[in-house]
Amino acid sequence: MPDAPTAALDLVLELTVLLGEDMRRGLGELGLTETKAHLVFAVQHAGPSTQRVLADMLGVTPRTVTTLVDELGAAGVVTRESHPTDRRATLVTLTEDGAALGAGLVAGQRELAGRLFAGLDEDLPAFTRVLGEVVARLRALTEESA
Incomplete structure (x- = not known):
């Protein structure tokens, strides 16, 4: 039987796999990949943004963002608009359909959260605190090894 830290990590890994699937x-x-969904969330959160800003937000190359914007643009999710102060730059904005898609993604996330954590009201603050600490420690370890 694994020790408590190993058992906890085993559960976190299983949770990661299940959530990812x-x-x-x-x-x-919805015809989306994770990266496309992240771009929709980024524009929804930050508002109209340059592709460079989106690349930084997503941690990908500008070329990757160009491809994502091309594909999401063809699907009617985003558009490119002229930047009001920089003639060399364009802003990526959500279309009406893109905004509805983003709102649907947020609603789906809230619904899943409600279903996963229903009846755990007393334990949820402690779970959130501990999980937040684990995430912070993993980020620190990742940054150390980078």
Whole structure:
């Protein structure tokens, strides 16, 4: 039987796999990849943004963002608009359909959260605190090894 830290990590890893599978399935039904969904969330959160800013937000290359914007543009999710002060730059904005898609993604996330954590009201603050600490420690370890 694994020790407590190993057992906890085993559960976190299993949770990661299950959440990833569920997310990919749900996004696939919408014709999205994880990266495309992240771009939609980024524009929804930050508002109209340059592709350079989006690349930085997503941690990908500008060329990757260009491809994503091309594909999401062809699907009617985003558009490119002239930057009001920089003639060399364009802003990526959500279309009406893109804004509705983003709102649907947020609603789906809230619904899943409600279903996963229903009845755990007393334990949820402690779970959130501990999980936040684990995430912070993993980020620190990742930054150390980079």
